[in-house]
Amino acid sequence: MTHKILIIDDDSSLRRVLEFNLQEEGYEIITAASGEEGVRLFVETGPALVITDMKMPGMDGMQVLAAIKEHSPETLVIIITAFGAVEAAVAAMKAGAHDYITKPFNRDALRLTVARALRFSGLARENRRLKDELADKDAFRHIIGTSAAMAGVFTVIRKVADTEATVLITGESGTGKELVARAIHAGSSRKNGPFLAINCAAIPRDLLESELFGHVKGAFTGAVKDKEGRFRQAEGGTLFLDEVGELPLELQPKLLRTLQEKSIEPVGGSMTVKLDVRVVAATNLDIDRALAAGSFREDLYYRLAVVPLHLPPLRERKDDIPLLLKYFCNRHGAQQVSFSRDALALLTDYSWPGNVRELENLVERLLILRDSDTITAADLPDKLRGTTQSGTTVVNLPHEGYSLEQLEREVVVAALERNAWNQTAAARFLRIPRHTLIYRMEKYGIVPPEKNP
Ligand SMILES: Nc1ncnc2c1ncn2[C@@H]1O[C@H](COP(=O)(O)OP(=O)(O)OP(=O)(O)O)[C@@H](O)[C@H]1O
Ligand SMILES: [Mg+2]
Numbered sequence: 001m002t003h004k005i006l007i008i009d010d011d012s013s014l015r016r017v018l019e020f021n022l023q024e025e026g027y028e029i030i031t032a033a034s035g036e037e038g039v040r041l042f043v044e045t046g047p048a049l050v051i052t053d054m055k056m057p058g059m060d061g062m063q064v065l066a067a068i069k070e071h072s073p074e075t076l077v078i079i080i081t082a083f084g085a086v087e088a089a090v091a092a093m094k095a096g097a098h099d100y101i102t103k104p105f106n107r108d109a110l111r112l113t114v115a116r117a118l119r120f121s122g123l124a125r126e127n128r129r130l131k132d133e134l135a136d137k138d139a140f141r142h143i144i145g146t147s148a149a150m151a152g153v154f155t156v157i158r159k160v161a162d163t164e165a166t167v168l169i170t171g172e173s174g175t176g177k178e179l180v181a182r183a184i185h186a187g188s189s190r191k192n193g194p195f196l197a198i199n200c201a202a203i204p205r206d207l208l209e210s211e212l213f214g215h216v217k218g219a220f221t222g223a224v225k226d227k228e229g230r231f232r233q234a235e236g237g238t239l240f241l242d243e244v245g246e247l248p249l250e251l252q253p254k255l256l257r258t259l260q261e262k263s264i265e266p267v268g269g270s271m272t273v274k275l276d277v278r279v280v281a282a283t284n285l286d287i288d289r290a291l292a293a294g295s296f297r298e299d300l301y302y303r304l305a306v307v308p309l310h311l312p313p314l315r316e317r318k319d320d321i322p323l324l325l326k327y328f329c330n331r332h333g334a335q336q337v338s339f340s341r342d343a344l345a346l347l348t349d350y351s352w353p354g355n356v357r358e359l360e361n362l363v364e365r366l367l368i369l370r371d372s373d374t375i376t377a378a379d380l381p382d383k384l385r386g387t388t389q390s391g392t393t394v395v396n397l398p399h400e401g402y403s404l405e406q407l408e409r410e411v412v413v414a415a416l417e418r419n420a421w422n423q424t425a426a427a428r429f430l431r432i433p434r435h436t437l438i439y440r441m442e443k444y445g446i447v448p449p450e451k452n453p
Contacts, residue, residue: 003118004028004047008038008064009080010056014103018051021107022114035059039067042075049117050077051101054088062095069096074124076117080105140187143179144327147317153180153309160307161187166259168244168304169282171311174357177282178242180311184280185238193237198230201246209251210267213258219268231264231277238278244304245285245296256300279304286424314352314359321348324356328363337367342377346384353428409444412437421448 005027009015012033019029030045032038036059038052050068054061065077076098081089089100098120101113140154160167161184169177178197185195203211210219214229230239241247247255258264259279263272281304290296314321322344329337339347352358366375377385412430419425427437440446 002026002028003049004030004045005114006030006032006038006042006045006047006050008032008035008050008052008056008061010034010053014053014080018110021110025111025114027114035061035064038064039071042068043071046072047075048121049114050075051080051114052077053080054085054092055082062092065092065095065097074121076121078113078117140183143176143183144324145317145320146323147312147319149312149317150320153311156307156309157183157187160184160309162189164278165306166278166304167280167307167309168287168301169280169309169311170287171282171284172313172353172355173284174355175284175311175313176356177284177311178240180309181238181240181280181282185240185278188238188278190237190278194234195238195240196230196234197240197242199242201243205248208248209254212251213254213264213266215267216269219266223268226266229264229266231258231275232273234277236276238280241279241281243283243285244281245283245287245290247296249295249297252297252300256297256303259300259303314355318348321359324359325363328360329367332364332367334367334373337370337373337375340374340376343375343380346377346380350384351428351431405444408440409446412440412444413446416441416446416448 005022007015007018007022007029008031009018010033015031015033019031023029030041030047032041035052035056038050039059042050050064052061052064059067061079065079068075068077073096077096079089079092079097079100080103081092081100083102083104085102089097089102092100098117099113101110140157143150143154145151145153157180167181167184169180171177181197182195185191198212200208209215210223210227210229212230214227214232215223217223217225241255254265258275261272262276263274265272287296287301291298291301314324322339325339325344325347329335347359354361362381366379370379412426415426415429416423419429423437423441424434427434430437
């Protein structure tokens, strides 16, 4: 591949000498007669290397160097200085020049300097590529899953990680929302900055505002000194707003403004503080319902969900179960442990309402309690065996017969009652989609108690 080199010099004879010598080496040469023209051509042509004179009328070599570094910090710049002008060369190197050549120049020295610089930039690029690859692997290493559903998740993470986009991760409890948030951070160029998590549901309402945005001394009783707040602590990094669906309605406009303006106003302060923080949020709430109910602002939702990322529940990616079992055994130093065929069947059949977290906890328990390195069905807790096999009969049918519709109505009501009338949980309990449950509720005129006239 031929390297493109941009030569900037106001002296036309010197330009020609440089051009001639480097063309002979097989490089593609672009020339500019002034700093201004040079910067313009740099942007237009994107050369691999820039050679610029120092002293030029108008924009001089230092200014050219600064403009190029600003636009493309990785481009190598070689400066031309008069023989003996060591100080100028040192200043330029400090400002980011890669090397210098003195004029009048020696042909071999010129060729050597250019070849070395280009080799360096190639190595630097290769190094960067390898590092990026490693970072990518590292960020993903802890997320286990080869199912199609997880492949989709990985694709989104990979695409979105190294952008500034706000990501809203949704998924049931224990599906790995925080794990994914960390992977997004680790896969971004902010990876050396902080990753801070704040659980919006766990902090008392009246403390949450100052916890997030900070406060100034005296803002309220008890505010004895300034407090930075999580947003500022996350400067240069990523702030993970967990359970953002629980953010009190009165704080939602302030979060929206923070995201839009990339600045915050500490409580009780009159100044705004600029921020460089990437936000990743998560919720296990049925966010559509919160939106419909008006407990979550639509404008904030759209601002947060620039890229929505849904984590599938474990029961929808059962292919991953054997892999996860193996992974957690290994993590607990029990590589030799395996599961019998019937144990694996039960583990795969189970609906895992607590998702990966539940599976992880179960593995930990099984490893502690096991008598041998093979875990069999008998080692598994009853809940995995389902109600019928554990001896309880679900229905007692009367001799005279019974209406299936009546039975269905009773089962739906019982499931709702058992799950505190939470439709998502009840639907999961009945192993039916939520819309099917709602359809059944409408069909039988089932309404939650508080809505009963
Ligand atoms: N795909 C996965 N591979 C490996 N471990 C996982 C995976 N998903 C989740 N885990 C593990 O399961 C546990 C729960 O994950 P995490 O805390 O990220 O879930 P969550 O979605 O944030 O749950 P919650 O909504 O309850 O906060 C963690 O220990 C995590 O490491
Ligand atoms: Mg979590």
